């Protein structure tokens with residue numbers, strides 16, 4: 093597993109810290125949107141599980157050592173009233189995948205997925221530390237995407253349109269609220285979809301996911317929509333066509349408002365918990 097040890101490199105850990113510290117920023121936005129006395133009974137907790145694996149032993153050790161998801165999960169437990177226990181599990185799946193499994197009650201991130209992100213993003217990032225950081229970033233994007241599925245499934249949230257698009261939106265909404273490090277994670281999530289589109293061709297048209305290129309442009313659009321001045325370079329460098337960019341601010345505002353309104357009734361009653 094070349095370069096896996098780089099996952100534990102200092103810059104990446106700094107990024108994990110940055111991502112960890114500020115998830116609670118979501119609270120103020122959600123509290124504003126919350127209906128009075130709407131908090132639900134909290135009877136569950138998310139729990140991080142790093143399953144042992146022989147094939148990806150070094151990778152698993154690095155991720156466990158870095159406590160990749162631990163702080164986010166602690167924050168999510170503190171913020172939301174989960175109706176039942178759920179695992180956030182890293183495991184050997186036999187395929188490069190990540191998914192929410194309502195039957196098992198788990199969000200599963202396969203070691204193969206992290207490994208495939210490493211191989212894919214290597215084409216964009218030469219520096220091993222940059223690569224490690226990008227892999228963590230795109231893995232965080234996918235974690236929050238799967239978290240979106242879990243919110244919808246566990247809290248019985250309504251959706252209109254494609255659920256897959258809605259949970260890409262959730263990932264961007266959460267990451268943007270995490271500040272600069274979160275925005276970088278969302279951009280690496282977009283780059284990963286851009287690479288997928290080039291490498292494996294687009295998904296079939298009947299697939300529930302939007303095409304990888306569409307997901308790439310959607311994420312860029314929503315990030316741009318948070319601050320058109322800050323992210324003007326995305327348009328200037330031709331990554332995001334002007335015709336789409338013109339709508340991105342209002343597009344992001346609407347989806348941000350929608351997700352925060354949907355999640356607000358599921359906040360912990362007090363907003364904090366021991």
Ligand SMILES: [Zn+2]
Pocket residue numbers: 237238241256259
């Ligand atoms: Zn999905």
